[in-house]
Amino acid sequence: MFISRRDVLAASAGACLLTLPAQAATRRLRPPFAVPRASGVAPKAKHLPKTEPVRELANESRYRKDDPSRSTVDPELSEAYERSVAPLRAFSQSVIRAANRYVASDGKNLKAAAEAGGILATWAGADSLKVVSGETAQFSRLLTLGAASLGLMQIEGALKPTLRTIIANWLEDRAGETYRHYAALKTKSAANNHRYWAGLSVLSAGIVANRRDLFDWGVSSARIGIAEVTAEGALPLELARGQRALSYHAYALAPLVLIAEAAARNGDSSLYDENSGALHRLIDFCLTQLDDPTRITQLAGTAQEALPNGEFYDSGDVAWLEIYESRFPGRSAWSARLPKMRPMRSTNLGGDITLLFARPGTAPANIPRGRARP
Structure with a gap:
């Protein structure tokens, strides 16, 4: 289980204890873009795009292992990588397309909000992306987490509170796991683009969960890159x-x-x-x-x-x-x-x-x- 709001986020085993106290925001965190006012409550979606929730992920990089620059694509590894991320991309794209349709309608297309919310709820209900193995899988998960959180930001005003809470709790759980992994890293991924993307995913989940500590960790991740x-x-x-x-x-x-x-x-x-x-x-x-x-x-x-x-x-x-x-x-x-x-x-x-x-x-x-x- 993910650590509750009342606890602290701790780094994984083998590293010095890294803590990040849960903080109560004085006001609700805002999305980075304007969100339309909902014209009503989204109904339950009757039909959803087909996506297959992924609970366990252990994919590998597409780059040749003997290339220290990680810039030469291995055709066989690339094919396997594409297969592994296909369901993640289908999920992210389906959520974002529906969420964008809702925003484009100025909050009137409640069916689009219901579609995005229904896809998110399906993956949340399956406790998706719970188990990941390896750096590439960690990165694939955080990209999916970020897109899902940004999609929820766009439609959350149209969702029933209970549904929104289910989705936000799932994203919050995955954000905590992502934080713990990257906070304990000592490799290049702790300071290169992987860390900035991890920061964005955790920050985005922090916005939908109204977790100032997660949001602040995302901001601190960007500071790492800017300092470089x-x-x-x-x-x-x-x-x-x-x-x-x-x-x-x-x-x-x-x-x-x-x-x-x-x-x-x-x-x-x-x-x-x-x-x-x-x-x-x-x-x-x-x-x-x-x-x-x-x-x-x-x-x-x-x-x-x-x-x-x-x-x-x-x-x-x-x-x-x-x-x-x-x-x-x-x-x-x-x-x-x-x-x-x-x-x-x-x-x-x-x-x-x-x-x-x-x-x-x-x-x-x-x-x-x-x-x-x-």
Whole structure:
């Protein structure tokens, strides 16, 4: 059983005792985006998209084990990895699509809220993602946890309180397990993009459970990444990814930007200022290198991997830019490009990011959905 609110979160065996006292928030934690007022209570969903709850997960990385940069894909391992995460992706995408439909209706599409809530309740009822084995499985779980929490944020006002509580309790349990794992780690995953994504998943579950301690741990995870940013704007641990260094800079930015925005929406905008504005430097560096990866090629020591079309990104890789633009309109070098790139989409950040974050009056273009992150 997960430790209750009245207890403390402790690190797993073998490490020094790490405690995080449960704190009572003076006011309810807010989502990082605006949520519509529900037009009523969602009915019980009559039909749900088919998803298979996963209670145990033990998948392995897609990268060759003899490559220290973890940047060379092994075809056989990649095929096995894709099979293992397929049910997780189907779950996350189904929840987020339905939740986005509800938001797009301004709270009127109660059937969409019922669909998202029904899928979440099914997985919560199965106590899904309870048992995980290995670092890749831990990471796969936290991505799923984050998407589920962001989906619940969008629809929770339309759900019956009892249903919402069941789902929130499940997410809270998984968040506690994720926290304990990453708080005790001594490997690179304790400080690279894995930690930032863990922070986002725990923070998001903290919002739906109104757990200030979980929320604060997520913010502290982002501080780890922001403290790593060099004067030039690079992330040393992502430079170590060799030919995928550029890709992983863009990937690491996603949780950092959303955590910074979630903190700002809850009264703390300091993440944007820390380390002499490191988050701004990182964004500037990443966007510049996506246009011309000459410098990151020098820093990583190898040419950067491009997409089949020769580009180094698609809209899904930089969906976080919509969040940044909502806070700092016109500041990024790509601000003028955004109208042609919209809608910006990322399941791991909540789905249609343009829908959730773009300022009123923004007209999204009709472009294909971005590629999935390996």
